[in-house]
Amino acid sequence: MIENSLVEQTLSIALENGGDFAELFAEDVERSSVNLDDGRIENLASSRDRGVGLRVLNGESIGFAHTADLSEAGLAAAAKAASQAARVNGGAKQPEALGGQDVSPAPVAIRPETIGKADKVSLVQAADASARSHSGSISQVSARYADTRRRIQVANTDGVNGNDDQTRTLFAVSAVASGDAGLQTGYESVGLSMGFELFQKYDVAELAANAATRAVTKLSARPAPSGSMPVVIGPGSGGVLFHEACGHGLEADLVNKGASAFAGKVGQKVASELVTIVDDGTMADEWGRYAIDDEGQPAGSNVLIKDGILMDYMWDGIRARAEGRASSGNGRRQSYRHLPMVRMTNTYLGQGEQDPADIIAGVDYGVYVAKLGGGQVNTASGDFVFGMTEAYLIEGGKITAPLREGQLIGNGPRVLQLIDAVGNDFEMGPPGTCGKDGQGVPVGDGVPTLRVTELTIGGTAA
Amino acid sequence: MKPEELLSLAQQLVERAEPGEQIEVACAAGQSTTVRVYEGDVESFTSASSAGAGVRVIREGREGFASAGSLDLDVLLGTLADARDNSTFAEADEWAGVAEPDGVAAVDIDLWNDLESVTADDKIKIAIDIERRVRESDSRITGVRTAAYGDSSEAFALASTSGITATTRATGSSVSVQALAADGERTQTGYSWDAARHPSHLDSDFVVERARSQATDLLGSTKPESGKVSLVLEPRLAATIIGVTAGMLSGDRVLKGRTPFADRIGEQVAAPGLTFADNPTDPESLGADTHDGEGLACRHNSLVTDGVLDGYFYDAYTARRAGVSSTGSAARGTRGLPSPGVLALSIGAGSDGSMEDIISKTDFGVLVFSLAGLHSGVNAISGDFSVGVEGRMIRNGELAEAISECTVASTLQRMLLDIERIGSDRTHLPSGVAAPTLVVGDVSLSGA
Known part of the structure; x- marks a missing residue:
């Protein structure tokens, strides 16, 4: 994106008045999307966003500036602004020569920009037709197609010099069902780090039918129960449980600030021995995968918890540098306008051995959560919540009545200890966007069926 | 960039409307700073300028939109072309269109407070003071996860083929803090923030007391x-x-x-x-x-x-x-x-x-x-x-x-x-x- 000579010149300017480290992060993002709502194509939008973020480290203080002006003068001005913001105090430093890169961007079979807009339009129309024909109760449908191509370049005064080319394609459909008891909603989404070949793997009409079924089923749903009980989490979307329950608490920046319930516990048993949790930025095609992170480090496959024992936290460059170790390839940022920090990639709880049917059969009265929505965690206390978007009562070991939406609440460190069954039906869940300190990044998660002996269900039924 | 300059840029694009075509252009440009402090030192200081424009085109009832993170005229012309192209794939919609002038007069409110006189040191001091005061507020406060000061100034302009033009400019500043409190095993957090058009109007007493009380009141x-x-x-x-x-x-x-x-x-x-x-x-x-x-x-x-x-x-x-x-x-x-x-x-x-x-x-x-x-x-x-x-x-x-x-x-x-x-x-x-x-x-x- 930016010639090596100009990169070197800009990094030199960034350090010419002092500082320990400087980094240039260039980004070029092209997006295209088609939105259908209320039976019509509401809009086709496209955007292009290019810019550079410059970071100067002075001790433990970071100065940061960004610019959309990629000219020599624009980069020099941003480098000076970053140096000034870092409040450096004299002593120029000579950057290391820029090195090379060992990892390559993921291949894309069908580049979305080679597909005509009319083909993208027909996808959302097919979803609309499918959801509406599914049931007379479906009163509204919206569908969205979106693709993103994000090219990045990261170079720093330690000699790191990497490029990545990340393509992500997403399809989502949302249905509203209308009945005597009001409105209910159903949602389905798929997204992978690939191009238009996504639609060789998924049939949009089937996705739409799933969303419609979810909405219609909830029309006759009863209020969720209220109180503590056993909960069986279905495969796939249940991964958000671990994203919230322990993933955030294992981010080294939060651990360092005493804002994690997992601080000081490496080597200790923090979970049931059935629990192995991995954060893997290298998982082919998954939503949270990349070749290099936004600090130029290759993505890693990092075992966080193995058989219940806490193995390690996730690290970005700043925390790794401060503690004299290597980054785990988890330094990510929303865009060139943002500073990187420790973020998850694809976080999952690994395959177990039990038959999912046996796991459900072992519950006399509880809740089966087939699909989870988003969640939120307070990493310091470990308390987390997440929304059930498709759930059923379990009575006498069998899945019975559908339940209306409600929230689950639990305490991460405690819930990890309370997992007493893990199934052999591992799946990755739908694409997610993880928010932290105002920045959103794409993440994946996944789980097999599993059982928690006690979680609080936030319903209204006594 | 001043709102008037943004407006003139927006108007340059609107003037390129072809017969029967509606165009609306929104442009914004601004500056912001964010200071995060930790344990009495600056953790990060971000100094940013931003600019962008969104172009909406309606032709024969078909709407297209495109945006760009730049105010360069060449880029904006490309964005207008993208928006036109996008419109050709939209379905015709009899209600699509830009807003029409309705004769309602805008209220006269000044949303601008000059931030020029607020130095980088002033900004850092606000964040450091808040962090220190929260730490010292109660013996059960074990730390501050984050204390931050931020401010921004932004100019906005909009023009469309219906004859609407509008300009605004606004400033804002904010301070936020998240306190950690512990007694024994459990740590609790208390978050608090305030915002104002100028930092001199931020209520730091309130922010400190609320962060303290929220964190400590949850202990046990x-x-x-x-x-x-x-x-x-x-x-x-x-x-x-x-x-x-x-x-x-x-x-x-x-x-x-x-x-x-x-x-x-x-x-x-x-x-x-x-x-x-x-x-x-x-x-x-x-x-x-x-x-x-x-x-x-x-x-x-x-x-x-x-x-x-x-x-x-x-x-x-x-x-x-x-x-x-x-x-x-x-x-x-x-x-x-x-x-x-x-x-x-x-x-x-x-x-x-x-x-x-x-x-x-x-x-x-x-x-x-x-x-x-x-x-x-x-x-x-x-x-x-x-x-x-x-x-x-x-x-x-x-x-x-x-x-x-x-x-x-x-x-x-x-x-x-x-x-x-x-x-x-x-x-x-x-x-x-x-x-x-x-x-x-x-x-x-x-x-x-």
């Missing part, structure tokens, strides 16, 4: 028994709940059947005594503005009066489709299309006194400190409501034990009708909302 908290309670919501949280509900009165949701409040104008949808409106013309609100995102004058829009639904809010498109006039409620940035939004929610005061008066009149309830999972636990279409809650129990008019790891649930429709008390303590909040304390009865508390 337990999971409560499940049951029905009254929720006591201080103005900030009352604003959150009514804000979600007000969003359900969007003209877009009404037209598309995505709200339980469609076709209910004139009905009693809330307890008598509850009145709320969108009022961006109130200069005291930080949400105040002169123009909406399509260049129409902002105005006072009554939504619910004494519990009766008065109306919905619309942008130009949804208004045309519904056969009414735009309420000047288009919300947008330059990166997206306008859509109806509440700009400055204003909830009327009641007569039930202060928070203390209200607690003393509550037999069995929860004084809420914070709500968690609003994005995943509130469904604005069905109205289902279930969120995590931290706070203190109220028994027989007295504050009792702290509680956490529990949820409260109801439906938004019921919660409006179940409002039992409305405080006399209406305040302007940093979010731009004005709200009193509210008490919502008959809510399910789920815990042990």
